[in-house]
Amino acid sequence: MADNERADLGAMVMRLGRRLVAMEQPILERHGVTMWAYVVLTALRDGPARAQASLAAAINADKTRLIPVLDDLQKRGLIEREPDPADRRVRLLGLTPEGRRLQQAVQAEIRAAEEVMLSKIKDQAAFVRALGELSA
Amino acid sequence: MADNERADLGAMVMRLGRRLVAMEQPILERHGVTMWAYVVLTALRDGPARAQASLAAAINADKTRLIPVLDDLQKRGLIEREPDPADRRVRLLGLTPEGRRLQQAVQAEIRAAEEVMLSKIKDQAAFVRALGELSA
DNA sequence: GCTTATCATCTACATGCGCTTACGATTCCG
DNA sequence: CGGAATCGTAAGCGCATGTAGATGATAAGC
Structure with a gap:
């Protein structure tokens, strides 16, 4: 197929x-987490505790749905939620050790499936790098 | 970022x-077609006329939604729909010249935006080829 | 000190879509 | 020839999600 005959990127x-998604779904079910839960755990994995509003924006979620x-x-003891002493309107979220463990276990299986x-x-490596650049 | 620190492929x-989608939406609106309409026109662009059931399966759409x-x-005169003489239960769909013209105009703009x-x-080229292989 | 804004939460509405059921017309099969 | 299946179409249910508005607690700003 010539270059001008390829499918749209979107398709x-x-x-x-x-x-x-179909690949990840069984992995998530095996660990008892929804896709949204996994996205949240992953977003909280790095960096310090963060506010709910900030988290919602970072993962493109509606805050009321979160x-x-x-x-x-x-x-379930996977995250902790505490008022920010600097601003008691804000709740700061962080992973518990258990939440971190679960996130890493799920991600390891996802990685393995991605490798396949x-x-x-x-x-x-070039493909993944390019994908990262295009989606940044 | 090390390989094991990259985001999930899914993300x-x-x-x-x-x-x-955000890139394509204005192009589609400018031409007065919805995303589903464009997907249909593109699917009908090649090959001979096809049945509705076959089309729905090809584009991963619910036939009742189509x-x-x-x-x-x-x-709007962009497709034609005719009973299959070989099996009158079936309607065969094909593009009209106008439908073909519209599909090509939209796709040309989408291609240009994709190039950017x-x-x-x-x-x-390598990225697009790899994407094609992974999504085949 | 009062007004406005923000955070988190709750409720409700609207939309899109997957899925199911049912129907009439038509075809297939035993 | 009669029953089962398919096609296209219509209608409806349920779920997910985006969005909007309201609320109480809290903070910011004048």
């Missing part, structure tokens, strides 16, 4: 996205 | 997907 990216996800993670998928192509 | 692909999209495209986006990376 290819959407198909790949669906495939990745409330029950955070409630559940907190209840990526093994279909050559120059995997 | 990067979802972000790229949102970016591509009815109004096809109704509108037909009404891709210009951020090196080895663009």
